[in-house]
């Protein structure tokens with residue numbers, strides 16, 4: 001069905017172009033593209049399908065919108081023209097950051113092609129203290145040596161720097177998978193590349209490396225439940241939080 005791909009891409013472009021008209025309304029607001037809609041689109045398939053997830057225009061997902069809200073609400077993160085390193089850049093977050101006043105904005109990934117440079121997060125060929133801020137969402141669950149990766153993030157941050165991190169979180173305790181049984185959870189038997197299922201104890205794992213950690217949920221960044229719903233962040237099928245890990249001065 002590979003020959004259908006160009007058609008699929010064309011149709012998606014057309015839908016994006018028409019989305020302000022197809023989904024005209026004010027019930028939902030995307031902080032990434034600053035557009036409002038009657039609804040967000042569903043994401044995932046079968047058991048993993050979730051409603052109210054994807055912006056019809058910029059395709060932002062819940063975690064992208066949460067991250068942009070964090071930057072909007074915590075101006076100190078992007079103040080002073082920081083040097084930023086963004087792992088596995090999401091298009092909607094990248095578009096937002098390009099518009100900010102940053103002295104350096106580098107993107108990196110092991111596989112992705114349209115990045116500033118390729119890198120292995122477990123072994124970064126970068127000098128100590130190269131960046132003031134790091135953004136890394138939904139990468140660490142696939143990384144075999146978590147301690148090496150987190151230590152590298154800590155090392156390449158300048159004193160006083162921060163890492164904004166998100167990982168898929170379910171439950172309290174992180175589960176490390178090994179061998180062929182690795183899978184997300186009992187209700188989702190689909191094998192995948194994840195080597196661990198993170199719990200809310202991710203913040204403890206960051207603290208062990210030396211980070212000071214804040215954990216922020218949508219309700220911490222928005223005025224009330226209505227605002228959380230309007231930004232498409234009330235989905236309860238997973239724990240939607242962002243971790244702000246700071247390196248001391």
Ligand SMILES: [Zn+2]
Pocket residue numbers: 030031032033034035055056057058059060
């Ligand atoms: Zn959007």
